[in-house]
Amino acid sequence: xxxxxxxxxxxxxxxxxxIDAAAPEGFTPVxxxxxxxxxxxxxxxxxxxxxxxVAAFRIDERHVREDGTVHEGMMLTFADxxxxxxxxxxxxxxxxxxxxLQASVLADAKLGDVVTCRAKADHQTRxxxxxxxxxxxxxxxxMTATSLFKVLGER
Amino acid sequence: MSDVPxxxxxxxxxxFGGFTGPVLRGHDARGEVFIFDIAAQHLNGGDRLHGGMMxxxxxxxxxxxxxxxxxxxxxxxxxRVLSLNCDFVSxxxxxxxxxxxxxxxxxxxxxxxxACELRVGSRILMSATGVYAIKxxxx
Numbered sequence: 001x002x003x004x005x006x007x008x009x010x011x012x013x014x015x016x017x018x019i020d021a022a023a024p025e026g027f028t029p030v031x032x033x034x035x036x037x038x039x040x041x042x043x044x045x046x047x048x049x050x051x052x053x054v055a056a057f058r059i060d061e062r063h064v065r066e067d068g069t070v071h072e073g074m075m076l077t078f079a080d081x082x083x084x085x086x087x088x089x090x091x092x093x094x095x096x097x098x099x100x101l102q103a104s105v106l107a108d109a110k111l112g113d114v115v116t117c118r119a120k121a122d123h124q125t126r127x128x129x130x131x132x133x134x135x136x137x138x139x140x141x142x143m144t145a146t147s148l149f150k151v152l153g154e155r
Numbered sequence: 156m157s158d159v160p161x162x163x164x165x166x167x168x169x170x171f172g173g174f175t176g177p178v179l180r181g182h183d184a185r186g187e188v189f190i191f192d193i194a195a196q197h198l199n200g201g202d203r204l205h206g207g208m209m210x211x212x213x214x215x216x217x218x219x220x221x222x223x224x225x226x227x228x229x230x231x232x233x234x235r236v237l238s239l240n241c242d243f244v245s246x247x248x249x250x251x252x253x254x255x256x257x258x259x260x261x262x263x264x265x266x267x268x269x270a271c272e273l274r275v276g277s278r279i280l281m282s283a284t285g286v287y288a289i290k291x292x293x294x
Contacts (some may be wrong), residue, residue, distance in 0.1 A: 036205035039196040040175070064170045071171035072214045072236050077207025084206075098206045102240040 017042035019060070024114045027056050037081055040074060055082040055117040059109060069108040070115070076103060079133060079145045082117045087129040087149035090121035096129060096149035103145040113137045127154035156192050163190065166219050175208060178215050178255075189216045189255040193247050204247030204280070209273065212255060213241055213283040216271045220257035221287040224267055231292030234267060238286040244279045251275045265289055 014031035015038035023029060027044035037043065040063070044056045055078070057063075063074040080098055087096040109115050119133035128148055135143035156177055163181030166189070167173060178191045191212055199205040214236065221234035247253060253273050260268040266286055273281040 033200040034205055035196055035198045035200075036208050040207070062171060062174045065167070065172070066169050071211070072218075072239065073175065073207070073211025074171050076210040076214065076239070076241070077205070080206040080210065098243050100240070100242045101206070101210065102238070104238045105236050 018062075021058060021060065024056050024058060027054075030055070034081070036077070040077055043078070043081065052118065053085075055085070055119070056114055059111050059113050059115065061111070064111050068111045070110070070113070072103070072105060075105075075109075075115070075135065075143055076101065076145075078115065078117060079103060079135070079143070079147070083119045083131040083133050083145060083147045084149060086119040086121050086131045086133070087147075090124055090129050090131075091151050095152045097152060099128075099148040099150050101145060101147040103143055105143055107137075107140060107142045109137045109142045115142065127151050160190070167215055171211070172215055175211055176215075178212065180219065185256070187220075187256065189219070189257075191253045191255070193249050193251050193253065195249060198249060202249065204249075204251075204253075206243060209243065209247065209281050210239070210241045210283075212253060212273060213271055213281055214239060214285070216255035216257050216273070217269045217283065217285040217287070220259070220271070221267050221269055221285070224259055224262065225287075225289050228262075228289070229291060233290040233292075234287040235290055236285055237266070237288050239283060240285070241281055241283045244281055247275060247280050253280060260284075 018039050023044045027046045030043045030045045032038045032041050046054050059070050065071050116136045121129050121131050123130040132146045163179040165177040166180045180189050193204050197208045225232040225234040255273045257271040260270050269285045271283050
C-alpha cells in the first residue's frame with residue numbers, strides 16, 4: 001500500500017471543527033489533525049477513574065440519513081478516528097494506518113443522541129495492531145468494530 | 156462536481172451523504188458506476204483520502220445498490236446495513252476521481268450479501284463487503 005511519511009501524517013493542526021458544539025457533560029474537545037475529522041467534528045473525550053478512555057460525538061443534522069438515524073459512514077469515520085487512536089497509543093504514538101475495519105450495526109442511533117466509543121488494543125506484533133471497540137448510546141450498545149492497523153515503516 | 160458525465164445524478168443528497176458528497180450514479184460501458192471527486196475536506200493529516208470518507212463512499216455504493224435490489228424485489232422495500240468489512244488497499248489523492256461498483260453476491264429472502272470495489276483508474280483503493288437486511292414495505 002502507499003504510505004505517507006510519518007512526520008507528515010499529522011499535518012500542521014490542530015484544526016477548527018466545522019461547527020462549535022457544546023461538549024457532552026464530563027467530556028472535553030479532542031484536538032483534530034485530519035481535515036475530514038474537522039469537517040464532521042467536533043469529537044470529545046473523557047478519561048474514567050480506572051484510566052479507560054471514552055470518545056464521544058453528538059449526532060447533528062450533518063450526520064444523519066433522511067429518516068433521522070445516523071449514517072453508517074459517520075459511525076465508521078468516528079470508529080476509524082478512535083480505533084486508530086488506540087493503535088497509535090499502543091505503539092507509543094507511532095503513526096499507524098488502517099488496513100481493514102469490520103463493523104456490525106446492532107441498533108440505530110438518532111439525531112441528538114450522544115454516541116460514545118470504548119476502544120482497546122487487543123494484540124500487537126511489530127508491524128500490526130489489532131483493535132476492537134464498542135459504541136454506545138447511553139447503556140445501549142449500537143455498534144461493534146474490529147480493525148487492523150499497520151505501523152508505518154515496520155514490516 | 157466539475158465535469159459531470161451525461162446521465163449521472165447525485166444520490167443521498169441530504170444529511171451525511173449530501174454533506175460529504177456529492178456521489179453521482181450513472182452508467183458507463185462496464186455497467187452501473189458511482190463517481191466521487193476527492194476534495195480538500197475529505198483528506199487526512201497526511202493529505203490522503205481519509206479512511207472514514209473512503210468507508211462512507213463504500214457504504215453509499217453498497218447501500219444504494221442494496222436499496223435498488225430491494226425495491227426491484229418488492230415496491231417500497233428497503234435495505235439496512237447489518238455488517239460492513241472494508242479493506243484499505245491503497246491511498247486516494249486530492250483531485251482524483253473515485254469509481255465505485257457494487258455486485259450482489261447472493262440474495263436470500265431476508266438478506267443481501269454485497270461486494271464493492273473503489274478504484275481510481277485501474278488502481279484499487281478499497282474492497283468492501285456488506286450484509287444488508289431486506290426491510291419489506293409495511294402493510
